[in-house]
Amino acid sequence: MTALAAPISRIAPDTLRSAWRVFWYGGRMSYGMLFNWARPSIYIPTLIGGPTFQLFFFAALGSYATDRSAAYFAIGNAVQVSALAGVFGMTMAIANERWFGTLPALLATPANRVALFAGRFMPFVLHGLLVSLYAFGLGVVFLGVRLAPGSLAVAGMALLVTVFSCTAIGALQGAVSLRLRDGLFGANLVTMSILLFCGVNIPLDELPGWMQVVGNLLPFTHGLEAVRQAAAGAGLDEVGGLIAIEVVVGIAYAVLAFALFSYLERSARRNATLDIR
Amino acid sequence: MSAEGTLRLIWFVTWFNVRMLLASEFFILLTFISPLIFATLAFFLFRSGGGTAGQTLLYVALGAGMMGVWSTTLFGCGGAIAWQRWEGTLELLVNAPTRYDFILVGQTFGAVVFGFYGIVATLAWGVVLFGMPLQATYPLILPLSLLAAIVSLGSLGMLIATTFVLYRHANALGNLLEYPIWLIAGLLVPVATLPFWVQPISWLLAPTWGMEAIRGAAIGAEPPILAIAMCFALAVVYYVAARVTLVFVLAKARRDATLSLQ
Numbered sequence: 001m002t003a004l005a006a007p008i009s010r011i012a013p014d015t016l017r018s019a020w021r022v023f024w025y026g027g028r029m030s031y032g033m034l035f036n037w038a039r040p041s042i043y044i045p046t047l048i049g050g051p052t053f054q055l056f057f058f059a060a061l062g063s064y065a066t067d068r069s070a071a072y073f074a075i076g077n078a079v080q081v082s083a084l085a086g087v088f089g090m091t092m093a094i095a096n097e098r099w100f101g102t103l104p105a106l107l108a109t110p111a112n113r114v115a116l117f118a119g120r121f122m123p124f125v126l127h128g129l130l131v132s133l134y135a136f137g138l139g140v141v142f143l144g145v146r147l148a149p150g151s152l153a154v155a156g157m158a159l160l161v162t163v164f165s166c167t168a169i170g171a172l173q174g175a176v177s178l179r180l181r182d183g184l185f186g187a188n189l190v191t192m193s194i195l196l197f198c199g200v201n202i203p204l205d206e207l208p209g210w211m212q213v214v215g216n217l218l219p220f221t222h223g224l225e226a227v228r229q230a231a232a233g234a235g236l237d238e239v240g241g242l243i244a245i246e247v248v249v250g251i252a253y254a255v256l257a258f259a260l261f262s263y264l265e266r267s268a269r270r271n272a273t274l275d276i277r
Numbered sequence: 278m279s280a281e282g283t284l285r286l287i288w289f290v291t292w293f294n295v296r297m298l299l300a301s302e303f304f305i306l307l308t309f310i311s312p313l314i315f316a317t318l319a320f321f322l323f324r325s326g327g328g329t330a331g332q333t334l335l336y337v338a339l340g341a342g343m344m345g346v347w348s349t350t351l352f353g354c355g356g357a358i359a360w361q362r363w364e365g366t367l368e369l370l371v372n373a374p375t376r377y378d379f380i381l382v383g384q385t386f387g388a389v390v391f392g393f394y395g396i397v398a399t400l401a402w403g404v405v406l407f408g409m410p411l412q413a414t415y416p417l418i419l420p421l422s423l424l425a426a427i428v429s430l431g432s433l434g435m436l437i438a439t440t441f442v443l444y445r446h447a448n449a450l451g452n453l454l455e456y457p458i459w460l461i462a463g464l465l466v467p468v469a470t471l472p473f474w475v476q477p478i479s480w481l482l483a484p485t486w487g488m489e490a491i492r493g494a495a496i497g498a499e500p501p502i503l504a505i506a507m508c509f510a511l512a513v514v515y516y517v518a519a520r521v522t523l524v525f526v527l528a529k530a531r532r533d534a535t536l537s538l539q
Contacts, residue, residue: 042446045453053456061319064466066326185302192314202321 027119090170162223165250290383345395353388
């Protein structure tokens with residue numbers, strides 16, 4: 001027989017320590033839960049196989065249809081594949097709470113919502129970055145991608161910022177999925193829109209005006225351009241502006257996502273629709 | 278079961294499956310929206326490369342449409358048996374007095390027929406937005422080409438359904454196989470431009486010949502007789518392979534009592 005040696009210590013929910021625990025342990029557990037689907041038998045086909053073939057498909061299509069090199073398409077798609085982790089992962093991180101029935105318990109707690117949200121956010125930024133780096137590796141080995149050694153750090157920074165803003169739009173989609181029956185519908189739509197509007201395969205200035213406006217409002221566009229220029233040797237003084245815009249876009253989406261999440265939480269409590277799909 | 282009864286069963290299941298897919302947001306995206314996005318992307322790419330001739334646009338529209346057909350076939354058929362498991366209808370269907378493979382034929386044809394809407398959508402999209410001329414070099418052969426493509430993709434879908442069930446996460450396989458078949462089957466990039474070792478693989482795939490049959494009838498210089506014949510020949514091979522796999526899978530599931538286990 002065992003007895004408790006000491007009384008359970010409680011941390012007041014409104015303290016910084018509590019917020020940190022929600023951020024760190026909550027985020028870690030949520031990410032670990034996602035490995036329910038992201039185990040090797042799912043992870044490898046989806047996040048390794050899928051990006052690999054996407055890269056080769058667009059490199060082949062692009063270099064056949066246009067006079068641009070395969071490397072141009074490889075860079076665009078190597079950045080875009082981070083959306084698989086950022087958009088789908090983040091959407092599922094929120095939607096799965098609802099799907100598995102843990103959302104009411106989670107939202108019944110007085111946990112700090114910013115910490116709760118941010119804790120679920122960060123692992124996907126790192127995950128998206130890993131997928132993107134893998135795709136860049138493929139591009140370097142097979143598709144002639146060359147990165148200027150002098151601006152590798154700048155390219156890396158641009159990539160990190162782009163993945164962050166991509167995860168932010170994933171968070172927005174995750175918040176939307178609190179209301180929708182199928183959150184993955186929107187996640188698919190977002191990733192396809194990124195392919196079309198953000199200069200991944202078609203330079204922005206070759207698109208009609210209204211598509212350029214949409215592209216400028218979406219994440220990826222400025223970050224990807226910064227990655228392209230940095231890969232060609234541009235320094236921070238040349239692409240700093242693009243990176244800054246991408247940061248602003250990413251933060252705007254993250255704030256919008258949090259605001260929508262909070263609004264839909266309140267709305268669901270008021271109408272008792274948290275569990276209704 | 279009489280031939281009439283069999284046909285009625287297949288027709289009923291096909292129609293039932295089309296209606297079920299219409300209620301799925303994911304398949305609406307896959308069939309109604311995704312081909313239009315990829316068609317637009319391909320139109321801009323070819324335009325960027327100077328390929329604005331009417332035949333190029335038609336080539337692109339048909340290819341993008343077939344990409345949607347393949348996606349719907351892949352996801353619609355890949356998860357066919359798994360969905361029956363989740364919904365708890367698999368045991369009932371397997372133990373029904375009708376042959377289970379006929380039910381599966383209806384289900385896979387439902388997905389393929391549903392997917393063929395993608396071709397109609399991309400053609401309309403090309404005509405309205407890009408001024409693509411709608412023409413067919415061999416208009417009388419075109420219906421036969423479409424039929425051949427549907428039959429061969431339907432049979433391939435059945436093979437996919439029976440083999441994917443052996444892998445627990447069929448949707449993950451779907452994610453893996455979407456882009457490579459788009460590429461290898463020459464839907465937007467001619468097979469001849471791919472490495473030589475890829476080409477024999479493309480000859481074994483229904484989308485390659487289905488695309489060849491439809492494109493041949495629409496913009497080809499010669500009637501696509503070989504492609505149509507290959508579609509039907511491959512359909513027979515796929516069906517036999519799917520039937521053998523199905524018998525094996527069902528026997529194993531009955532022996533191990535795992536029919537309803539995921």
